[in-house]
Amino acid sequence: xxxxxVTATPYLWLLLFFLAPxxxxxxxxxxxxxxxxxxxxxxASLENFAFLFxxxxxxxxxxxxxxxxxxxxxxxxxxxxxxxxxxxxxxRETRNLLLLLVILPFWISFLLRVYAWMGLMNxxxxxxxxxxxxxVTDQPIQLMYxxxxxxxxxxxxYLPFMILPLYATLERMDLDLVEAALDLGASRSRAxxxxxxxxxxxxxxxGCLLVFIPAIGEYVIPYLLGGPxxxxxxxxxxxxxxxxxxxxxxxxxxxxLLLLLVVPIVLLQRYQARDQESTV
Amino acid sequence: xxxxxxxxxxxxxxxYAFLYVPLVxxxxxxxxxSRIATVWGGFSTRWYGELLRNEQILxxxxxxxxxxxxxxxxxxxxxxxxxxxxxxxxxxxxxxxFSGMITSPMVMPEVITGLSLLxxxxxLQQLVGWPSQRGFTTITIxxxxxxxxYVAVIVxxxxxxxxxxxxxxxxxxxxxxxxIVFDITLPLIAPAMIAGWLLAFTLSLDDLVIASFVSGPGxxxxxxxxxxxxxxxxxxxxxALATLIIVAVSIGVLIAWIATRRVRx
Numbered sequence: 120x121x122x123x124x125v126t127a128t129p130y131l132w133l134l135l136f137f138l139a140p141x142x143x144x145x146x147x148x149x150x151x152x153x154x155x156x157x158x159x160x161x162x163a164s165l166e167n168f169a170f171l172f173x174x175x176x177x178x179x180x181x182x183x184x185x186x187x188x189x190x191x192x193x194x195x196x197x198x199x200x201x202x203x204x205x206x207x208x209x210x211r212e213t214r215n216l217l218l219l220l221v222i223l224p225f226w227i228s229f230l231l232r233v234y235a236w237m238g239l240m241n242x243x244x245x246x247x248x249x250x251x252x253x254x255v256t257d258q259p260i261q262l263m264y265x266x267x268x269x270x271x272x273x274x275x276x277y278l279p280f281m282i283l284p285l286y287a288t289l290e291r292m293d294l295d296l297v298e299a300a301l302d303l304g305a306s307r308s309r310a311x312x313x314x315x316x317x318x319x320x321x322x323x324x325x326g327c328l329l330v331f332i333p334a335i336g337e338y339v340i341p342y343l344l345g346g347p348x349x350x351x352x353x354x355x356x357x358x359x360x361x362x363x364x365x366x367x368x369x370x371x372x373x374x375x376l377l378l379l380l381v382v383p384i385v386l387l388q389r390y391q392a393r394d395q396e397s398t399v
Numbered sequence: 400x401x402x403x404x405x406x407x408x409x410x411x412x413x414x415y416a417f418l419y420v421p422l423v424x425x426x427x428x429x430x431x432x433s434r435i436a437t438v439w440g441g442f443s444t445r446w447y448g449e450l451l452r453n454e455q456i457l458x459x460x461x462x463x464x465x466x467x468x469x470x471x472x473x474x475x476x477x478x479x480x481x482x483x484x485x486x487x488x489x490x491x492x493x494x495x496x497f498s499g500m501i502t503s504p505m506v507m508p509e510v511i512t513g514l515s516l517l518x519x520x521x522x523l524q525q526l527v528g529w530p531s532q533r534g535f536t537t538i539t540i541x542x543x544x545x546x547x548x549y550v551a552v553i554v555x556x557x558x559x560x561x562x563x564x565x566x567x568x569x570x571x572x573x574x575x576x577x578x579i580v581f582d583i584t585l586p587l588i589a590p591a592m593i594a595g596w597l598l599a600f601t602l603s604l605d606d607l608v609i610a611s612f613v614s615g616p617g618x619x620x621x622x623x624x625x626x627x628x629x630x631x632x633x634x635x636x637x638x639a640l641a642t643l644i645i646v647a648v649s650i651g652v653l654i655a656w657i658a659t660r661r662v663r664x
Contacts, residue, residue, distance in 0.1 A: 122484075126488065126497075129501075129547065132544070136516065139519060140516050140519035141515050143522050144511075144515045144518055157522075198410065201407050201410035208407070215656075223649065223652055225601075228644055229605050230622050230626060230629075231640075232422070234625070234629050234633075235422055235425045237629065275417065278414070307403065338509065356514065370518070373511045373515070384507075388506075392498075
């Protein structure tokens with residue numbers, strides 16, 4: 120009896136507040152916009168989806184979002200892998216401190232961390248002031264409101280998501296295997312690509328997915344740091360809903376974004392389930 | 400070997416500088432007297448004074464704290480139940496759907512979660528007249544839904560790493576199952592529940608996008624207020640606010656770190 124209560128309570132909560140809302144999004148994505156309350160019709164058609172696929176703007180925005188997310192993921196990996204490697208190979212005391220310093224920014228408001236870069240990348244911000252003082256340039260370089268700024272924001276915000284799973288696999292790795300490869304005459308780079316990298320792959324995959332999935336629908340970072348031309352899908356959805364008040368189209372945008380993410384999300388869940396089993 | 404170590408060390412140095420220089424600069428500039436936040440005009444604490452006199456910020460902060468406490472508490476109860484169900488009840492009907500629903504909110508883009516919950520609340524209001532207005536209740540429900548996933552995962556992994564012999568022994572001695580949960584299982588997973596509560600609390604305080612969707616007119620959370628302000632550019636009183644948060648978080652994490660070190664040694 121009590122077992123049923125323990126299972127059913129969260130179950131019902133999720134059915135009501137997680138699954139039912141998606142059913143409603145799906146239903147509204149098939150409706151037509153209308154004046155009135157609610158601002159959509161009771162009809163059902165695939166018109167919104169047809170419109171999304173026929174209008175170039177949306178296709179370009181989706182592709183741009185994927186491209187930006189892929190670039191941010193690669194940059195996070197390039198910076199995160201050596202960091203995770205260094206943390207995993209340091210001695211116990213420093214390792215705990217270094218890990219703590221990776222996790223600490225998590226607890227500080229995401230919005231305020233993005234905001235911190237606004238002061239740095241401003242035309243009269245810290246970076247430009249420093250560059251002009253050093254004589255590298257005599258007038259401010261436009262950093263804010265560019266794609267560069269969006270990349271900096273994405274890498275900055277999501278770097279810990281990359282480092283933590285990488286650290287977890289690298290820390291578990293048996294160092295003797297690398298030693299053995301070296302003793303047998305492999306070069307350092309050969310030992311890395313043939314031994315370390317394959318062993319680290321579960322962490323690389325998890326880290327990449329954990330960065331890619333949230334980055335693709337990101338709203339705050341492109342809004343605050345990106346230029347008006349850096350239209351990403353999260354922003355389009357937001358504007359379609361709040362500015363144009365086209366609820367059906369916004370729902371259709373959400374459904375397509377979700378379809379785009381089904382494969383990475385399922386991959387991540389599969390990986391996490393396997394990881395949990397292997398640690399037991 | 401030497402070259403490799405040097406490369407790793409310099410990447411570490413660069414990475415940590417990248418993570419912390421922006422935060423340090425915000426703290427420094429919060430003591431800047433100048434109204435133009437990026438030009439140094441002498442040391443001053445005036446922005447902290449203005450911050451404390453700004454009623455909008457204080458109201459928003461109070462609302463955010465209330466939502467964070469409420470949603471973290473409900474999420475801890477529901478998340479612990481889910482963790483128990485997933486780790487201890489091997490088989491029950493709809494288990495696959497359940498574990499899928501538990502982990503999905505963690506990876507769902509915020510814009511989708513926010514949109515779907517708002518449309519849900521609007522539909523519900525038309526059907527049954529509730530919620531009559533959006534604000535504290537709707538934001539709390541939304542935050543509970545995505546943060547209970549984190550609690551569930553933490554509790555579940557704690558339960559999986561713990562062997563069941565204690566519970567089985569109590570069962571053999573004829574303890575009532577419910578009593579076993581309260582006397583043995585819950586005390587053992589208490590650290591995981593506390594960690595889950597803290598995580599849910601910060602996730603709620605942090606959220607901007609979902610709250611923007613499901614809140615109604617007149618109920619601004621702190622991130623919503625900050626966002627409406629920083630959209631227009633750098634602002635000195637937000638620097639002061641950020642500094643207070645950075646300092647509070649650092650002290651909290653430091654205390655937790657020292658405490659866990661004590662326990663371990």
